[in-house]
Structure formats: structure tokens, C-alpha cells
Amino acid sequence: MARINLLPWRDELRRKRRKQFNTLAALAVLAMVGVIAAVHWYNEERIAYQLDRNKFLEQKTAELNAKIKEIRNLDKQRKDLVARMEIIQRLQSDRPEIVHVFDELVTTLPEGVYYESVTQKENILSVTGVAQSNAFVSSLMRNLEGSPWLEAPALKEIKASQNRTGSPAADLLRLAKFGLQFRQTSTTDDEDGEADKKG
Incomplete structure (x- = not known):
């Protein structure tokens, strides 16, 4: 009866399976690294976008604050001008009365x-x-x-x-x-x- 040695075949199968496992493990690691890199890149992009947006909002806020300050200055100038005009109008309206008062003081x-x-x-x-x-x-x-x-x-x-x-x-x-x-x-x-x- 012929004798067949199956040991080399089993060793070969074991080596193939180990190689497949190592390949799959490497692919899994590469995939995981790729996912982590993609998530990191996505987060960096989101952070950069948010920073740009914050900078834009800060710039617009500064512009609005400058405009508000300018409006307040203009409003103060307007109030000062109105007050001066009222004083001038009062003086003009009081001028004849002052003349009458001094005339009455003499009379x-x-x-x-x-x-x-x-x-x-x-x-x-x-x-x-x-x-x-x-x-x-x-x-x-x-x-x-x-x-x-x-x-x-x-x-x-x-x-x-x-x-x-x-x-x-x-x-x-x-x-x-x-x-x-x-x-x-x-x-x-x-x-x-x-x-x-x-x-």
C-alpha cells in the first residue's frame, strides 16, 4: 500500500491562511488609518471653516460697532445742533421782550x-x-x-x-x-x- 505524506500540504495551507490573515490585518490597519486620517482632515476642515467664519463675524461686528459709534456721534452732533438752534431761536424771540423790559424799567x-x-x-x-x-x-x-x-x-x-x-x-x-x-x-x-x- 502506497503511503502519502500530507504534512507539506498542511503546512502550505497554514502558511497561506497566515499570509491571508496578515494581509487582511494590514488592509484593516490601512483602512483604519485611512478612516482616522479622513476624520482628522474633515475635522480640520470644519475647524478651519469655523475659524474663518468667526473671523468674518468678528470683522463684521467691528464694522457694525464702528457704524454704531459713528451714528451715536452724528446723533450727539444733531442734538447739539438742535439745542443751539433752540437757544438762537429763544434769543431771537426774547430780543424784543428784553427791549420792552428795559424800556419798562425806565418807564x-x-x-x-x-x-x-x-x-x-x-x-x-x-x-x-x-x-x-x-x-x-x-x-x-x-x-x-x-x-x-x-x-x-x-x-x-x-x-x-x-x-x-x-x-x-x-x-x-x-x-x-x-x-x-x-x-x-x-x-x-x-x-x-x-x-x-x-x-
């Missing part, structure tokens, strides 16, 4: 009285002056009450003082130093009201 001043100072804050006028007597101060207050441009005179202070008359006898004249406060009226409002009533 209502009786003889024997003179002003030492006149100050105005908004529509409140404060005056100091000297009168020959208290009666002259009362006369001045009555004249102010009757003025169409001035109202509500209030006596703030009055005190007696003496002044030399300049006569050879060097007689002393008793004077009354006073302080008054009153309001400036605006007849333009009254005229507008009368015009509305007529209309």
Missing part, C-alpha cells in the same frame, strides 16, 4: 429813585437801588404792578442810609436802599391766546 422808575444793579436769571429780575424815601419805593412797586411786561414785584429788603447833600451846611439826606424782585411776563403767549380765541 416805571419814578423821580427820586434810581437803580444800582439789575440782574436777570431766566424770567426773574432782581434789582437794587436807592430811593429818597420808602414812599418812592412803594410808588415804584405800584408802577411795576401796572406794567404789561413785569409782574409780581416783591420787596426783598429795605434799609435806611444817609448821604450828604453837598450843601455848605453839609446836611444829611435820609435815603432808602432797597432790593426788589419781579418776573418778566411774555406777552407773546397772551397774544397767541387772544388770537386763538378770535379764531
Whole structure:
């Protein structure tokens, strides 16, 4: 009976299987490396895209902030300009009234009285002056009450003082130093009201 040696064939089969396994393992490793490389590349691309987008958004935000700042500056300039225009308009509208007020200050001043100072804050006028007597101060207050441009005179202070008359006898004249406060009226409002009533 013939004898067949099967050992070389089995060794050959084992070597082939081992080679196939090594090849498949290498392919699997290469595939895994390829997948990892692809995922890494994809993530890098996404990160680069997001960084570019962030940079773009930061640039646009900076541009918007600059425009907002410019708009605020323009708005401030506009408000300043409007405020100046209002002041100019108020001064132009008050100019005739100031003329009337100074005219009334002269018109209502009786003889024997003179002003030492006149100050105005908004529509409140404060005056100091000297009168020959208290009666002259009362006369001045009555004249102010009757003025169409001035109202509500209030006596703030009055005190007696003496002044030399300049006569050879060097007689002393008793004077009354006073302080008054009153309001400036605006007849333009009254005229507008009368015009509305007529209309």
C-alpha cells in the first residue's frame, strides 16, 4: 500500500491562511488609518471653516460697532445742533421782550429813585437801588404792578442810609436802599391766546 505524506500540504495551507490573515490585518490597519486620517482632515476642515467664519463675524461686528459709534456721534452732533438752534431761536424771540423790559424799567422808575444793579436769571429780575424815601419805593412797586411786561414785584429788603447833600451846611439826606424782585411776563403767549380765541 502506497503511503502519502500530507504534512507539506498542511503546512502550505497554514502558511497561506497566515499570509491571508496578515494581509487582511494590514488592509484593516490601512483602512483604519485611512478612516482616522479622513476624520482628522474633515475635522480640520470644519475647524478651519469655523475659524474663518468667526473671523468674518468678528470683522463684521467691528464694522457694525464702528457704524454704531459713528451714528451715536452724528446723533450727539444733531442734538447739539438742535439745542443751539433752540437757544438762537429763544434769543431771537426774547430780543424784543428784553427791549420792552428795559424800556419798562425806565418807564416805571419814578423821580427820586434810581437803580444800582439789575440782574436777570431766566424770567426773574432782581434789582437794587436807592430811593429818597420808602414812599418812592412803594410808588415804584405800584408802577411795576401796572406794567404789561413785569409782574409780581416783591420787596426783598429795605434799609435806611444817609448821604450828604453837598450843601455848605453839609446836611444829611435820609435815603432808602432797597432790593426788589419781579418776573418778566411774555406777552407773546397772551397774544397767541387772544388770537386763538378770535379764531
